[in-house]
Amino acid sequence: MTTHVPAAETAPETGSRKEPSYLDVTKGFWSWAGTLDHKRIGLMYLIGVTAAFLCGGILALLIRLHLWTPTGAIFESNAVYNQVFTLHGVFMVFIFIIPAIPASIANFVLPLMLGAPDVALPRLNLASFYLWLTGTIMAIYSIMSGAVDTGWTFYTPYSLQTQQAVVSMGLAIFTLGFSSIFTGLNFIVTIHKMRARGQTWFKLPLFCWAIYATSVLQVLATPVLGITVLLLAFEHLYHIGIFDPAHGGDPVLFQHFFWFYSHPAVYIMILPAMGVISEVVTVHSRKPLFGYKLLAFSSISIAVISFLVWGHHMFTSGESEFVMLAFSFLTMLVAIPTAIKEFSWVATIWGGSVALTAPMLYAIAFLIIFAIGGLTGVFLGTLSVDIHLHDTYFVVAHFHAVMMGSTALAFFAGVHHWWPKMFGRMYNETLAKISAVLILVGFNVTFLPQFAMGSQGMPRRYATYIPEWQIYHQWSTVGAVILGIGFALMLGYLIHSLFAGRKAAANEWGGVTLDWESPTPPNLYNFDDEPVVTGELYDYGQGAKH
Amino acid sequence: MIAFQDPLGQLPPQASTFAGDVDTLFYFLVWVSLASFGLILALLVYSAIAHRRKTPDQPALSNVTHNTTLEVVWTLIPTVVVMFAFAWGLKGNLDQQVAPADALQYRVEAFKWGWNFYHPGATTASEHLYVPVNKPVKFTMTSRDVLHSFFVPAMRAKRDVVPGVKQIVWFQPTVENRAELDAQGQPRTDEFGNLIGGFDLFCSEYCGDGHSVMHRKVYVVSQEEFDEKPWDLLPEDPVGRGEFYYKLNCVACHSVNGSRLVGPSFLGLVGREGRHTDGNAYTADEAYIRESIRKPMAKVVEGYAPVMPEFTEAQLSEEAVGDILEWLKTLK
Secondary structure (H helix, E strand, O other): OOOOHHHHOEEEEEEEEOOEEEEOOOOHHHHHHOOOOOHHHHHHHHHHHHHHHHHHHHHHHHHHHHHOOOOOOOOOOHHHHHHHHHHHHHHHHHHHHHHHHHHHHHHHHHHHHOOOOOOOOHHHHHHHHHHHHHHHHHEEEHHHOOOOOOOOOOOOOOHHHOOHOOOOOOHHHHHHHHHHHHHHHHHHHHHHHHEOOOOOHHOOOOOHEEEEEHHHHHHHHHHHHHHHEEEHHHHHHHOOOOHHHHHHHHHHHHHHHHHHHHHHHHHHHHHHHHHHHHHHHHHHHOOOOHHHHHHHHHHHHHHHHHHOOOHHHHHOOOOOHHHHEEEEHHHHHHHHHHHHHHHHHHHHOOOEOOOHHHHHHHHHHHHHHHHHHHOOOOOOHHHHHHHHHHHEEEHHHHHHHHHHHHHHHHHHHHHHHHHHHOOOOOHHHHHHHHHHHHHHHHHHHHHHHHHHHHHHOEEEEOOOOOOOHHHHHHHHHHHHHHHHHHHHHHHHHHHHHHHEEEEOOOOOOOOOOHOOOOOOOEEEOOOOOEEOOOOOOOOOOOOOOO | OOOOOOOOOOOOOOOOOHHHHHHHHHHHHHHHHHHHHHHHHHHHHHHHHHOEEEOOOOOOOOOOOOOOOHHHHHHHHHHHHHHHHHOOOHHHHHHHHHOOOOOEEEEEEEEOOOEEOOOOOOOOOOOOOOEEEOOOEEEEEEEEOOOOOOOOOOOHHEEEOOOOOOEEEEEEEEOOOOOOEEOOEEEOOOOOOOEEEOOOEOOOOOOOOOOOOOEEEEEOHHHHHHHOOOOOOOOOOOHHHHHHHHHHHOOOOOOOOOOOOOOOOOOOOOOOEEEEOOEEEEEEEHHHHHHHHHHOOOOOOEEEEEEOOOOOOOOHHHHHHHHHHHHHHHOO
């Protein structure tokens, strides 16, 4: 069935490379901990965010197991359940998914795609990693010192009244936010200043466009989150009366501030995922991307519109009809570039030379689940329907389709796609395909029942529920276990490949962007000779007119 | 007008005037989604099979990167669909937002963790809602503490309850739905203690430990039954009244069977001895219990979090506290 060039046979002799790879050039703890190499920093991020995903995933499994019975199966009290779902959200959103693709994959791949020796500001890059680490340690400290039970949204006034460690968690998120800003700033400068000779803006691979749009969002939106959590901390400590109605504040103002960041944050998560999918789809279909410019501009327009839709998180909070009209209309606008992207990817695969490799299977799983996530988003943007679905499991299933089923799957598609480039070794592809299928099936078994019970009115963040919904919850839990098996398998064969995987080819998948022109694994400064872009982008030998 | 059938059977019963419109729009979106999802899936699967790479150096069938007609079509169709959904949803939402002037007026107070429903003209709160069929009913809602949200799935009605602001929600029920009674005339419950009959009312904005137990019922009755004030359930005897006030205010956190919830169980509370978080011993006599209702933070029982809200005289009169004490004495 699926075939691609058997790598080991065509791989150049490793002895033939001019310089040692970035993995071999220096050894020892400090050669990593103090490194300025974007590839090593990317790998440290990769290990870090994967560990965070593992923690968040175990918490998710605990949540699903607890909901096996209507009165709650495992936690002794609702309070413990509330802490667990809060930690799941904080880990997955702030520590895993926001840095996942930009800080790990893009950190590694972006300079390669630009033909650059490193990012523009390597020290800032390392500082970003240590801020991330500090923020993560602070978040773990908050958990140890009194678990936070506010949900990852920290809605006031609950977050002001609860006894838990909201202040230290807020400062953790403040710190993580700066890590994100540093990464974004670095990539903006890098894309502007470090492109290879001949690489004009419209010869940039789409992944670079996506990362550019993401970086702009990171730099512009994250400060608002920083301000919001600082105000929350001040309100908590000194009762200054901004969000707390007991002191003349407005709790809905907090929601506005929070979502002014956190809605663009959804696009900080999904835009890089779209970039990864664009690259994976073209390479494994051996066909130029369909509608390159439209894909690039849709990334930018999604980034712009995403600043103007935050109010759809508050349709039931008592907004005026006019405000609801505006936010509903703008929310609908986001659906259009999103649909264009989905169609363009499908059109890229159509008529290609389609290799059903592991990265491609992950990408196809993304295309399926992203379609579900996008379509159900239209339900929630529609005012009268949203009033019914707001704050139910329909919303939970929708945003998991976008965050987990799309962004996380794209992250793993990217990991599988660039793994041979990163480590010079290949994982067991049969196991990888099995895990991709398990994850696609597991996702749908987990979340389709959640769409159904959400439509029936099951509210979210419930530690207990009425027995009518038990069957849906049980299916959902079964799905979560399948997902867990899929991810555990993935972790197993990826780690195994580092030690026993076969040697990867220099260009394992036959990619034609600059990242595949570097030696495998790349040199310390990436390329043997400075690359120059002359031909068309995504030209697989048959020409490509964009 | 196309009748959009229920393809997956997932919405709750339609019990209000605007439920039908919301559902039709929902099913319209379901069919549009299924059609476009089916199309995408079919194209993906066909392409993955028919255009799969059979030899390592097989080139793509085409290198087409553009088709202006196609791109315009797949931009325009989603645009038309989402704008249609937007306009329809906006119109439906206007109905949900604006209550008729002749609606019956209710007052609702949400708190951690329960609801006090004040029926038209009532001075005592009720645990559940009673509304007359085919009459618009409007709820003016306040919160004592944090955000809550009033959600009745069968009515397709939802509105956040925000402390410091009066929030309004309304609906006009179209289907009668009463409590199911057993042979003794008491409401029947399932094995988990949930009442059978009536429409479910939930809190849908996260509010802490008791979030999921703010589950109440909306009973829709005929005008004749409604005129008899079925919500007026305050018993004559003090012990019965005590239990009534307990169900209204305390049930989310204090059990009567000895099990541990957010707070200590009421079983055998009167005369119980224990320690406070500051290490001092206490005996739960009448004065202590009164203080624990009015000033719960003054003394907190060891092993429990200091989370109980104060109950003022406006929320629980002296007489009501006395009734609760009488009832507590019967729990042994």
